[in-house]
Amino acid sequence: MLVSRSFNPIFSKCINVGLVALNKRLFHTRLIRQNYGFCQLTAPANALFMHRKIGVSFVPSRSYSQETEIKDELKTEEVKETETEEVKENKKESQNEKSQKIRDYISQGQTEVAMEYFKMNPSMGGAINLVKYYAQNSSEENMKRGLEVSDTLHKACILENPKFISYLMYLCNPYEPNETISLYRDMKKKKMAVDNHTFPKISFAAVKLNLLDVAIELLNVLKSNIPFKVSFEDCRNLLTVFGNHQRYKDAHDVMLWMEKNGVKLDSACYRFLLNACNGHAGISTGKLVQSSLSKSEFGSDTTLLQHLAEMLASQNNVDSALAVMSRISPNIIEWNRLITRCVDNHYYLQALNLFDKIPTTLSPSDATYNLALTACFNLGTTALERGKQIHAQIKERNINTISVYNAVMQMYTQCGEPQTTLQVYDEIVHQQKATPNHYTFVNALSAIGKIGSSALEKGKEVHKDIITHKVDGSAQVISWLTQMYEKCGDLKKAVEVGDSGSHAPTRANILSSLTVASRLGEESGDLVEKIYQQMTTYKFDTDPRLVGSLIKVYNKSGNPSKAIEVFDNFVEKKGKLDDILLNNVLNSIAQIGPSALPKGKQIHELIKKKQINRRLIIVNALLRMYNKCGDQKAALDLYAGHVSSPTNQTNYVTLANVLRVCANIGPTALDKGKAIHQEAIKRELESNPMVDGALKEMYEKCEK
Numbered sequence: 001m002l003v004s005r006s007f008n009p010i011f012s013k014c015i016n017v018g019l020v021a022l023n024k025r026l027f028h029t030r031l032i033r034q035n036y037g038f039c040q041l042t043a044p045a046n047a048l049f050m051h052r053k054i055g056v057s058f059v060p061s062r063s064y065s066q067e068t069e070i071k072d073e074l075k076t077e078e079v080k081e082t083e084t085e086e087v088k089e090n091k092k093e094s095q096n097e098k099s100q101k102i103r104d105y106i107s108q109g110q111t112e113v114a115m116e117y118f119k120m121n122p123s124m125g126g127a128i129n130l131v132k133y134y135a136q137n138s139s140e141e142n143m144k145r146g147l148e149v150s151d152t153l154h155k156a157c158i159l160e161n162p163k164f165i166s167y168l169m170y171l172c173n174p175y176e177p178n179e180t181i182s183l184y185r186d187m188k189k190k191k192m193a194v195d196n197h198t199f200p201k202i203s204f205a206a207v208k209l210n211l212l213d214v215a216i217e218l219l220n221v222l223k224s225n226i227p228f229k230v231s232f233e234d235c236r237n238l239l240t241v242f243g244n245h246q247r248y249k250d251a252h253d254v255m256l257w258m259e260k261n262g263v264k265l266d267s268a269c270y271r272f273l274l275n276a277c278n279g280h281a282g283i284s285t286g287k288l289v290q291s292s293l294s295k296s297e298f299g300s301d302t303t304l305l306q307h308l309a310e311m312l313a314s315q316n317n318v319d320s321a322l323a324v325m326s327r328i329s330p331n332i333i334e335w336n337r338l339i340t341r342c343v344d345n346h347y348y349l350q351a352l353n354l355f356d357k358i359p360t361t362l363s364p365s366d367a368t369y370n371l372a373l374t375a376c377f378n379l380g381t382t383a384l385e386r387g388k389q390i391h392a393q394i395k396e397r398n399i400n401t402i403s404v405y406n407a408v409m410q411m412y413t414q415c416g417e418p419q420t421t422l423q424v425y426d427e428i429v430h431q432q433k434a435t436p437n438h439y440t441f442v443n444a445l446s447a448i449g450k451i452g453s454s455a456l457e458k459g460k461e462v463h464k465d466i467i468t469h470k471v472d473g474s475a476q477v478i479s480w481l482t483q484m485y486e487k488c489g490d491l492k493k494a495v496e497v498g499d500s501g502s503h504a505p506t507r508a509n510i511l512s513s514l515t516v517a518s519r520l521g522e523e524s525g526d527l528v529e530k531i532y533q534q535m536t537t538y539k540f541d542t543d544p545r546l547v548g549s550l551i552k553v554y555n556k557s558g559n560p561s562k563a564i565e566v567f568d569n570f571v572e573k574k575g576k577l578d579d580i581l582l583n584n585v586l587n588s589i590a591q592i593g594p595s596a597l598p599k600g601k602q603i604h605e606l607i608k609k610k611q612i613n614r615r616l617i618i619v620n621a622l623l624r625m626y627n628k629c630g631d632q633k634a635a636l637d638l639y640a641g642h643v644s645s646p647t648n649q650t651n652y653v654t655l656a657n658v659l660r661v662c663a664n665i666g667p668t669a670l671d672k673g674k675a676i677h678q679e680a681i682k683r684e685l686e687s688n689p690m691v692d693g694a695l696k697e698m699y700e701k702c703e704k
Contacts, residue, residue, distance in 0.1 A: 099126045114129075134149075138174060149168075172205075212245045267304060270293055271304060312324065313342050316342075322357065348376075366403055377410055377414045418448070419447075482497050482498045510540055531550065544570075550563075555584065560591040583621040589603070627660055652685045656690040656693070657694075662702060663701040676698075
């Protein structure tokens with residue numbers, strides 16, 4: 001605030017004695033009206049005003065008439081001040097009248113009229129009445145009207161109060177919970193506290209949108225000794241969000257708060273929590289849930305005990321799970337769920353343990369055998385004998401379901417006996433013990449691929465069976481046929497099968513074809529062009545893995561220029577760069593040599609822009625590219641910049657590349673080569689074949 005230097009000494013003294021004692025209302029009224037600042041008030045008037053208000057004695061240097069004028073002016077201001085109070089009271093009454101008028105319109109069913117009146121005469125009371133009515137008659141249209149009321153308040157610069165916000169949140173939650181969260185964030189900005197009206201609405205929106213950050217903030221509200229009660233439903237909303245995000249500690253804190261404040265869980269909440277505390281990470285919270293359940297009225301509920309047993313099994317606590325199961329009479333479906341929890345959490349031995357302890361009163365189902373065989377499949381060769389025992393049990397029970405047969409085939413292949421897989425295949429197809437599906441043929445082809453070239457004739461036989469059973473149009477079957485012929489060494493047939501499908505190729509089909517093309521090398525010309533055409537037609541030309549494999553095939557076929565063209569198309573279509581793809585295209589540039597150096601530098605700039613220039617595979621590819629393209633200085637600068645950061649790694653490939661750079665530079669790089677040699681000795685990499693070969697080349701060329 002500016003103060004005029006023309007003020008007389010008396011007024012200055014008044015300011016020093018007690019400016020705070022000014023009649024603020026009078027002063028501000030005059031200041032706003034004049035709109036020129038403090039200095040526009042006359043010095044004598046201010047001085048006399050100070051004298052009257054704070055009792056400072058002084059002798060004015062003005063005439064009597066001037067003083068009389070000043071006194072009259074002050075009286076006028078005091079009258080205006082009184083009038084202002086009356087106006088305010090009238091305004092207050094006017095606000096009540098506005099609110100009552102809107103209430104009357106609503107009671108008469110004239111809500112549209114009420115809304116129009118509110119827009120012309122906005123008030124907080126009227127807004128509450130309107131939005132309360134809309135909340136009581138909730139609909140998507142009324143939600144929009146409620147938001148319109150909020151917009152009108154904002155335009156009129158009327159601050160929303162918690163009661164209004166609560167009604168508006170209630171209105172928004174069923175249709176636009178995002179609006180509820182927006183209102184909550186506005187409350188935070190305005191430093192409005194969450195209260196008993198808004199907490200339920202915010203927690204409802206949080207669970208509907210699964211918003212972890214909002215749930216954490218509401219948990220902090222709970223912990224802050226809130227002066228209002230929180231319902232079980234609101235706590236359940238928080239528990240649901242934390243369970244969905246596997247935030248077990250936060251769920252644990254909510255439960256502790258509920259216990260402390262006498263908020264009880266219901267059976268549905270216990271069921272959710274027991275399912276949410278799945279796996280090792282949920283052990284501590286699971287113990288609290290188990291303890292709470294045992295003390296509750298639901299402690300002997302058989303459904304909850306089943307869920308408790310499943311939770312314990314998922315946490316590798318099979319003995320406790322079996323103890324809980326002994327309290328109920330489970331059927332085979334419930335026992336299967338117990339085994340499933342172990343399999344899903346990779347406790348395969350425990351799954352087999354549960355399989356062995358199935359009560360004799362229960363008969364294992366197809367699903368039971370599939371779960372046990374899946375456990376053997378994942379354990380690999382160590383579980384072969386166990387898998388054979390289960391297979392024998394299946395035969396003994398005369399189970400001929402195709403799903404079980406397929407699981408047996410997968411188990412034998414994964415456990416190291418693909419020949420037995422083919423015996424099971426013959427039982428299904430040739431002895432007609434079950435009706436095969438396309439998974440049966442895929443399992444057989446997988447086993448033949450594992451055996452290799454010696455099983456090629458069996459592969460051709462399976463191919464004929466596939467045609468006989470009319471599953472040769474399956475994209476998955478064609479993909480596995482291609483792989484089988486490729487692994488058995490019949491590349492010509494692999495190409496032919498890859499071309500045979502009339503269906504749209506899948507990603508797996510294209511990957512199989514690329515594998516075959518890579519094996520063909522320079523002879524893959526026509527095949528690789530066809531693959532690229534398929535990738536473009538079916539929108540696979542922005543898939544990083546497929547494009548990276550395609551570039552590698554072009555390099556192997558002696559066409560690195562085409563590989564760069566493919567890369568440019570990938571970048572133009574905004575495909576996501578990955579390390580393998582970049583490594584392969586940099587190898588394309590290195591293969592071309594010095595004429596491709598500008599392109600190499602362009603790709604290097606792109607790598608820096610994407611901030612992936614510190615990844616070791618890319619650094620190694622760049623070193624090789626610069627060396628092959630004749631810019632050894634750039635290669636050494638790149639290496640120096642990379643190793644300058646202690647967090648950046650190097651490996652034997654890095655050292656070998658730098659040694660070859662030194663070799664190409666010649667005698668002037670001998671000292672650098674020796675330094676790299678010492679680094680290799682220090683890291684015990686000197687005997688690595690790649691490093692050893694590069695060292696010999698470096699000394700041979702640098703010591704001439």
